[in-house]
Amino acid sequence: MTEWLPTLQTETPQEGYDLAVKLARTAIKMTQPDAETRENLRPVYSEDADSLIASSQVVATHFATVAAANGYWK
Amino acid sequence: MTEWLPTLQTETPQEGYDLAVKLARTAIKMTQPDAETRENLRPVYSEDADSLIASSQVVATHFATVAAANGYWK
Amino acid sequence: MTEWLPTLQTETPQEGYDLAVKLARTAIKMTQPDAETRENLRPVYSEDADSLIASSQVVATHFATVAAANGYWK
Amino acid sequence: MTEWLPTLQTETPQEGYDLAVKLARTAIKMTQPDAETRENLRPVYSEDADSLIASSQVVATHFATVAAANGYWK
Amino acid sequence: MTEWLPTLQTETPQEGYDLAVKLARTAIKMTQPDAETRENLRPVYSEDADSLIASSQVVATHFATVAAANGYWK
């Protein structure tokens, strides 16, 4: 895998949130490397409330890490 | 996406809680960008006890981050 | 919504635990604002072991935050 | 509810673990106050692998809090 | 229950991981004290992907605690 995570530092909280989303999605790519299979799953989880909530939970966990890494952008 | 998260700092714990709710919902918007689809899912999860509890879990995780970012408003 | 969360500080661990329960329930109220609908869901989740465990998980996450906010009442 | 949580301090890690179990169970009692209903649920969750794992997750979250409160008993 | 958790300190990260596994399993033993029932559940969860993932989540939560208790073995 090419370099995709050079740093946890971001300029703003919002960029930190975007990074959290990326961190959440990367684990899925590593477990299911086939892009087509992932694409086929998209309509399943993106239209299922519980899957969306579970995805948001993963983002929340990563956002906690990124926020701590950035001293909460204070 | 336009700027929606300029800071994690809030005046009060209650505003911090509201921010946690916003942080939880934004990941869902990013995964399911279509507003109509999200609207159609609302009656599903808002009337399902387990979905409501899972949503509350995401808010709890974000609230921990926001509270830490604000030094617990002490 | 009227003021419901003026502070995370509590006198005792037990009051902190009660606050964690309140924090867990508030997210549910915000997602399902209709009191009657929530009342109808009560027999569902309060008699379902998995729902009860999931509720307890949300309380645990909030209790961690409240405990940290209070310096663990040491 | 009578006093049940005077302190998060314990003598040993093991007593801290027992306190984490108590913290996990108390939220369930508060959501389902009827002892008989809880007793009826016991055979359901105590013989279901996923329920047992979920219960253990709640204990893990509380144990993190109790351990931090005790400076990890170092 | 006899003494099973004298300390959270371990020599190495790997021993810390083993302790996290033990912490995860103990809550299950405390909720389902009958060894035979637990043994009967083993084929259920050890051959179910979602149960295995959930078990791994509990270990992850405990490993965070054990790692912090050991100053990350730095």
Add this chain to the structure above:
Amino acid sequence: MTEWLPTLQTETPQEGYDLAVKLARTAIKMTQPDAETRENLRPVYSEDADSLIASSQVVATHFATVAAANGYWK
């Protein structure tokens, strides 16, 4: 089990992420030691959106620990 976790220190955030994935998978190996059974489960969870999300959650929890252990690679 041979030595597999000598340290939580990594050179880069990306290596830290890879370590988090390894930490997530090891618990599964310890609960289901049979490689063939695990291999048979792979098509199940790698093509199921909810399993993939749950896996990503475990990685997120471990990544938080690894990131803290490395001072967030600052």
